[in-house]
Amino acid sequence: MSNDRVTLTDKQKKAQRSRSIALALALAAFVIIVYVGTWAKLGANILIRPM
Amino acid sequence: MGIRTVDTSGPDRPDENLSDYSKIEQMALVEKNASMDTSIGLSEASASDYVVLLKPRVMSLVVFTALVGLLAAPGHINPVLAGIAILCIAVGAGASGALNMWYDADIDAIMKRTAKRPIPAGRISREEVLTFGLLLSAFSVVTLGLFVNVLSAFLLAFTIFFYAVIYTMWLKRSTPQNIVIGGAAGSFPPMIGWAAVTNSVSMESIVLFMIIFLWTPPHFWALSLFMSDDYEKAKIPMMPNVMGPASTKFQILLYTLLVAPVAVLPWIMGFAGPVYGLFAVAMGVVFITYALRVWRAPVGKEMIKPAKKMFGFSILYLFGIYAVLLGEILVRKALLLAGA
Numbered sequence: 188m189s190n191d192r193v194t195l196t197d198k199q200k201k202a203q204r205s206r207s208i209a210l211a212l213a214l215a216a217f218v219i220i221v222y223v224g225t226w227a228k229l230g231a232n233i234l235i236r237p238m
Numbered sequence: 239m240g241i242r243t244v245d246t247s248g249p250d251r252p253d254e255n256l257s258d259y260s261k262i263e264q265m266a267l268v269e270k271n272a273s274m275d276t277s278i279g280l281s282e283a284s285a286s287d288y289v290v291l292l293k294p295r296v297m298s299l300v301v302f303t304a305l306v307g308l309l310a311a312p313g314h315i316n317p318v319l320a321g322i323a324i325l326c327i328a329v330g331a332g333a334s335g336a337l338n339m340w341y342d343a344d345i346d347a348i349m350k351r352t353a354k355r356p357i358p359a360g361r362i363s364r365e366e367v368l369t370f371g372l373l374l375s376a377f378s379v380v381t382l383g384l385f386v387n388v389l390s391a392f393l394l395a396f397t398i399f400f401y402a403v404i405y406t407m408w409l410k411r412s413t414p415q416n417i418v419i420g421g422a423a424g425s426f427p428p429m430i431g432w433a434a435v436t437n438s439v440s441m442e443s444i445v446l447f448m449i450i451f452l453w454t455p456p457h458f459w460a461l462s463l464f465m466s467d468d469y470e471k472a473k474i475p476m477m478p479n480v481m482g483p484a485s486t487k488f489q490i491l492l493y494t495l496l497v498a499p500v501a502v503l504p505w506i507m508g509f510a511g512p513v514y515g516l517f518a519v520a521m522g523v524v525f526i527t528y529a530l531r532v533w534r535a536p537v538g539k540e541m542i543k544p545a546k547k548m549f550g551f552s553i554l555y556l557f558g559i560y561a562v563l564l565g566e567i568l569v570r571k572a573l574l575l576a577g578a
Contacts, residue, residue: 193280195280198282199280199281199282201284202281202282202283202284203280203281205284205285205286206281206283206284206285206288208285209285209288217377220322220325220381221381223318224318224319224322224381224385226318227316227318227319227322227385228316228319228385
């Protein structure tokens with residue numbers, strides 16, 4: 188079965204790593220934006236959670 | 239939305255270039271190696287290729303003009319939300335750039351200026367770019383709507399639609415007025431910035447819109463006067479190819495005569511000060527002088543030099559107008575803070 192596996196060239200590995208890092212950074216940035224944005228938008232109201 | 243599939247045999251593609259384009263489409267996105275199944279395509283596109291899809295230079299102008307609109311608007315916005323608004327506008331502009339590259343890959347491959355873009359260069363497939371553009375469009379519009387307001391999100395969505403569908407898919411290949419009407423897409427950012435603060439569209443934001451809208455034709459037509467061969471090769475009906483250079487030169491002058499007084503309106507309407515006003519007048523006079531030189535230059539090689547100068551100054555003109563407006567706003571805000 189091992190013969191069926193795809194072997195990446197060095198160029199492909201480098202490109203994949205670059206894309207993975209960029210994607211991770213973009214996702215992390217989005218999480219931070221949503222977190223900080225929610226605080227900025229709702230302010231102290233963020234703590235009001237009616238049961 | 240009328241988005242077509244990735245079929246490369248559409249009727250609007252330049253027929254004689256189909257073979258070239260098909261080759262590009264078929265070009266491996268990878269270096270095939272011995273152990274690879276030929277049906278598997280692995281991308282060699284790096285993160286920077288995806289950044290190129292966002293047209294960073296256009297994006298920087300969008301961010302700049304949106305920031306001016308946001309800061310010029312009366313009222314207050316939380317600085318974090320202002321930052322999110324600018325980021326969403328930037329990402330939305332980038333998304334429309336990616337959608338433009340997705341649709342225009344065939345003509346990009348023909349034109350010298352655009353042949354090295356990720357799709358014609360064979361580094362990213364059209365399908366990937368379409369997905370990338372649609373995803374970023376959705377994220378930027380929804381985020382802006384959730385965190386800032388629905389009006390600015392609607393304006394951003396409309397801008398993306400206008401650029402990707404109205405301009406790229408329809409006008410660009412069908413009329414020499416393409417960049418006149420399509421220029422509206424590039425004019426919306428200050429209006430979106432203004433709407434992010436005020437949740438409204440006012441005369442002031444329309445004036446900021448009109449400055450860029452009227453500036454776009456002389457800017458692009460000056461470029462097309464010395465790049466018309468490239469546009470002709472790609473069969474894009476730019477003004478010099480369709481109406482001829484003489485008519486183009488006259489229309490450049492006409493639009494320059496319109497934009498120069500409109501750029502002074504922020505001072506007359508009272509949302510910019512005298513420094514901006516006098517600067518806009520001076521820049522307008524110089525802009526008109528350049529347009530007159532282009533108009534008076536005889537058709538042929540002699541018009542290329544003044545056209546290049548006009549193109550160069552047009553960038554300086556818009557940047558200068560908005561930069562001085564921004565500077566004045568910042569000084570006014572700083573003085574207010576110092577007074578308080």
